[in-house]
Amino acid sequence: MTISTAPAEQVDSAPVRVAVIVGSIRTDRFCPTPSNWIADQARKREDMEVDLVDLADYDLPVVLGGNDENAPQPEAVTELGQRLAPADGFVVVTPIYNRSYPASLKNAIDWFYTEWQLKPVGFISYGGITGGLQSIDALRSVFTEFHSVPLRDSITFANFWQNFDHDGRPADVERTSKLADGFLDQLAWWARTLQQARTERPYPFVESE
Numbered sequence: 056m057t058i059s060t061a062p063a064e065q066v067d068s069a070p071v072r073v074a075v076i077v078g079s080i081r082t083d084r085f086c087p088t089p090s091n092w093i094a095d096q097a098r099k100r101e102d103m104e105v106d107l108v109d110l111a112d113y114d115l116p117v118v119l120g121g122n123d124e125n126a127p128q129p130e131a132v133t134e135l136g137q138r139l140a141p142a143d144g145f146v147v148v149t150p151i152y153n154r155s156y157p158a159s160l161k162n163a164i165d166w167f168y169t170e171w172q173l174k175p176v177g178f179i180s181y182g183g184i185t186g187g188l189q190s191i192d193a194l195r196s197v198f199t200e201f202h203s204v205p206l207r208d209s210i211t212f213a214n215f216w217q218n219f220d221h222d223g224r225p226a227d228v229e230r231t232s233k234l235a236d237g238f239l240d241q242l243a244w245w246a247r248t249l250q251q252a253r254t255e256r257p258y259p260f261v262e263s264e
Contacts, residue, residue: 070100070101070102070103070104071102071103071104071143071144071243071246071247071250072103072104072106072141072142072143072144073097073103073104073105073106073142073143073144073145073146073242073246074105074106074108074138074139074142074144074145074146075090075093075094075097075105075106075107075108075145075146075148076090076108076110076145076146076147076148076160076163077090077107077108077109077110077111077148078110078147078148078149078150078156078157078159078160078163079110079111079148079149079150079157079159079160080110080111080157080159081157081159084111084150085150085181085215085216086148086149086150086181087109087223088219088223089148089179089181089212089215089219090107090109090148090179091107091223092219092223092224092225092231092235093146093148093179093210093235093238093239094107094146096232096235096236096239097146097235097239100239100243102243102247103239103243106138106142108135108138108139110135110159110160110163113131113132113134113135113163114131115129115131115132115135115159115162115163115166116129116131116132117162119165119166120132132166132167135163135166135167136166136167136170139167139170139171140169140170142170142174143174143246143247143249143250144174144175144176144177144242144243144245144246144249145171145174145175145176145177146176146177146178146179146242147160147176147177147178147179147194148178148179148180148181149178149179149180149181149187149190149191149194150180150181150182150187150190151180151181151182151183151185151187151188151189151190152190154189154190155189155190155193156190156193156194160194161197164197164198168201171198171201171202171203172201172202172203172258173202173203173204173249173252173253173258174203174204174246174249175203175204175205175206175241175242175245175246175249176194176198176203176204176205176206177205177206177208177209177238177241177242178191178194178195178205178206178209178210179209179210179211179212179238180209180210180211180212181211181212181213181215181218182211182212182213182215183213183214184213184214185211185213186211186212186213186214186215187211187212188209188211191209191211202258202260204245204249206238206241206242206245208237208238208241209238210234210235210238218231
């Protein structure tokens with residue numbers, strides 16, 4: 056795993072880099088709407104740099120590579136990895152499909168490993184009456200496998216078609232802005248904390264037998 060060697064004072068002053076991941080690639084998807092919304096909220100902050108990553112832009116193979124670490128990666132995997140690796144934290148935006156998240160999102164997650172390590176991951180979901188909370192619960196256990204830090208608090212949009220207008224603006228700006236502020240405050244805290252930890256000391260990975 057690559058560890059940053061930037062001086063501590065530089066780490067303290069530079070904005071944390073956040074990748075917002077549009078987790079659905081289906082036709083006529085709603086996912087870009089909450090993705091653009093949270094990206095815009097994050098761009099208002101001086102402590103964050105934002106990269107909006109749309110999985111629909113990458114034709115990732117559905118069959119993962121083998122165990123040969125020296126084998127060349129598919130071009131789409133390399134290009135997406137170059138977007139994910141510099142991030143200090145992630146926001147994953149997902150719908151709920153049959154009590155879980157989309158296969159496209161799982162495929163994208165599984166193509167990578169060190170890109171996720173020792174970084175915070177926040178979740179935004181949308182759906183019917185549950186707001187997609189089950190998809191977030193499933194994603195938390197997946198990201199724990201990478202030694203990521205899933206945020207405890209998340210944002211869910213129940214009956215999502217009522218939460219945004221036709222221009223993608225929240226129906227209740229005051230409420231959603233407050234939710235975004237708290238969510239991004241936590242993400243920034245963890246991103247900064249883990250960024251400093253990666254810089255200053257090695258993580259004690261346990262070797263499996």
